Amino acid sequence: MASQTVPEALTAPTQTFDDAPPFPEDVPTAPLLRLSLARLLDRDTQEIDRFVRACEDLGFFYLDLTGPGDSLLADADQLFEVGSELFELPLEEKRKYDFMHKNSYFGYKGYGANVVDRSGNLDRNEFYNVSKDDILGISDPWPAPGVLDARRPLLKSFISSAHGIVTLVLELLNDHLKLPPKTLQDMHRLEGHSGDQVRFIKAPPQPRDDRRTALGEHTDFGSVTVLFNRLGGLQVLPPGRDAQWCYVKPLPNHAIINLGDAMVKFTNGLLRSNIHRVVAPPGQQADRTRYSLVYFNRPEDDVLLKRLDASDLIPPLDADEVEEEINSKDWIIRRALGHRIAIFGKEAFDYDRIKGTEDKSQRAYL
Ligand SMILES: O=C(O)CCC(=O)C(=O)O
Ligand SMILES: [Fe+2]
Numbered sequence: 001m002a003s004q005t006v007p008e009a010l011t012a013p014t015q016t017f018d019d020a021p022p023f024p025e026d027v028p029t030a031p032l033l034r035l036s037l038a039r040l041l042d043r044d045t046q047e048i049d050r051f052v053r054a055c056e057d058l059g060f061f062y063l064d065l066t067g068p069g070d071s072l073l074a075d076a077d078q079l080f081e082v083g084s085e086l087f088e089l090p091l092e093e094k095r096k097y098d099f100m101h102k103n104s105y106f107g108y109k110g111y112g113a114n115v116v117d118r119s120g121n122l123d124r125n126e127f128y129n130v131s132k133d134d135i136l137g138i139s140d141p142w143p144a145p146g147v148l149d150a151r152r153p154l155l156k157s158f159i160s161s162a163h164g165i166v167t168l169v170l171e172l173l174n175d176h177l178k179l180p181p182k183t184l185q186d187m188h189r190l191e192g193h194s195g196d197q198v199r200f201i202k203a204p205p206q207p208r209d210d211r212r213t214a215l216g217e218h219t220d221f222g223s224v225t226v227l228f229n230r231l232g233g234l235q236v237l238p239p240g241r242d243a244q245w246c247y248v249k250p251l252p253n254h255a256i257i258n259l260g261d262a263m264v265k266f267t268n269g270l271l272r273s274n275i276h277r278v279v280a281p282p283g284q285q286a287d288r289t290r291y292s293l294v295y296f297n298r299p300e301d302d303v304l305l306k307r308l309d310a311s312d313l314i315p316p317l318d319a320d321e322v323e324e325e326i327n328s329k330d331w332i333i334r335r336a337l338g339h340r341i342a343i344f345g346k347e348a349f350d351y352d353r354i355k356g357t358e359d360k361s362q363r364a365y366l
Helices: 037-041 045-057 070-088 091-095 152-177 261-266 283-287 328-337 341-349 358-365
Strands: 033-036 060-064 107-109 126-131 197-203 215-218 224-229 234-236 254-259 276-278 290-297
Touching: 033 037, 033 045, 037 045, 037 060, 037 152, 045 060, 045 152, 070 126, 070 152, 070 197, 070 290, 152 197, 152 224, 152 254, 152 290, 261 328
Parallel strands: 033 060
Antiparallel strands: 060 254, 107 126, 126 197, 197 290, 215 276, 224 254, 224 290, 234 276
16 A cells, blocks of 8 residues: 555655755655656556556656656746746736636636635635646637746647646556557547646745645546645645645655546546645745646546546446536536635535545545
């Protein structure tokens, strides 16, 4: 089981992000495996075995991008700068790009706009979502501030490279599951219409005597997430009845990769979409502003989120189980906007209303 694997983060190079204080040694860290992009591209069988184990046990792993992922790392570095510039804009300006009343999760979400738990506490971060389809010119463009419009070529480059990582993950899973060739890849084409997005996130330091959850616990809504962290604060809840929240230690030159709800639905829970959240960075890092950068990949808009029946490895549904008929587009909108207090008021507290795949993903361990 994943919680018994060696925490490979401990064998990784020491953190060298800017001048940030080090990630503390005395906090619980999550047992993510550390995989190499170069070895996966070489189809190294041991690395692929570890990859499959990571996707089934924890649904989270580190991916060392050194070498074949150098340009993605360079783009991510530049986008961290863009993110800090973006959030410097005056609040009135940023608010012009909140499109929630157009039933869209693209654009800006202000600080405290989402409920983070059943008691109604509010989030402590702001973020901005940029649509892949907009940047690739295959949908109508959303209005955007100049700082983003000026960076469309950089965003395009980042999206193409991050999507390349996603396609590799899907291809390896497709092969492992013995699905007909390209089953998963064809549901996630770069040029297909989807809710794929780049997300910039900013969480300012919290008061010392009042540090709370910045981003509430959730599973990601889509298929594959490619995440870049500089400071700690991300936590996962490993499988197991008595599991405790563990930090994911950021590693230089690595992305954090995790699977989302769609992969759980396609495989009826064989693959994991692990619960995670963001709290204040640990130790001395808590006094820093935390930025993060994410590429969220989702199935194309019209893909039905149901068990795939073309693989003997995918467990059957329970005898009395009837799957909801919902396509990817509607699923993502429901999950992404469901906790917005300005839209749903008190209903935003009701976590069961817009549940992800937590139950199915956890079921083997309950
Ligand atoms: O900021 C992070 O490290 C994680 C963010 C996250 O989980 C999300 O936006 O879904
Ligand atoms: Fe997430």
